[in-house]
Amino acid sequence: MEVEYLRHGVPLADYPLTKADHRRQREAVQVHEWVQRQLAKAPPWSDKHLEEMRQLLGPPTPPWELQRWRLRLYCGHVIEATRNRNNPRPDGGGRDEERCPECGLNPAVIVAFEPLGPAAEPPAESRSLMSSRSTRQPPADRRSKAELVAENNALRAELEVLRDQA
Structure with a gap:
C-alpha cells in the first residue's frame, strides 16, 4: 500500500501563527x-x-518503515523528524507536537510540515518479501461468502428438522 503524504504550509517560509495555532x-x-x-x-x-x-x-x-519530515514548530524553529511511513501526516496518530531541540519548548505544536522521503531503504530481502506479499493469492481452503451462507442455511434447516423430531 502506497501512502500519499500530505503537506501543510511551507516550513522554510515565514509562517504567521493563527488563532488555531495559539x-x-x-x-x-x-x-x-x-x-x-x-x-x-x-x-x-x-x-x-x-x-x-x-x-x-x-x-x-x-528505519525503512519511517518517513522523514521537515517540521515548523510553534516556536518558529524548523526541525527534521521521523514518523511511521503509514501515516500521511506527521501530526496524525495523536502526536501533533515535539520538543524543540533548539529552544527547549516542550511541547511545541507542529504548525507546518512537508515530507522529505524515507528514512532508509529496506534491505533486499525485505523488498522481495514485500513484493511477494502484494502478489500472494488467498489460501485454497478459504471459502467464499456465498459458500458460507449456503452452509449456514443448510445447518439451520438441519437444526429445525432435529427440533421437530424432539
Missing part, C-alpha cells in the same frame, strides 16, 4: 502539565514491570 499550543501545554502531574503521583515502576512493557511494545521500528 489555541492548539495552549491545549498542548495544559495536557502536558496534567500528564506530568499524574506521572508525579504514580508509583515508580519496577525493573520487572519495565521489562514486561518492553516485551509488550516489541523491538524498535526499523
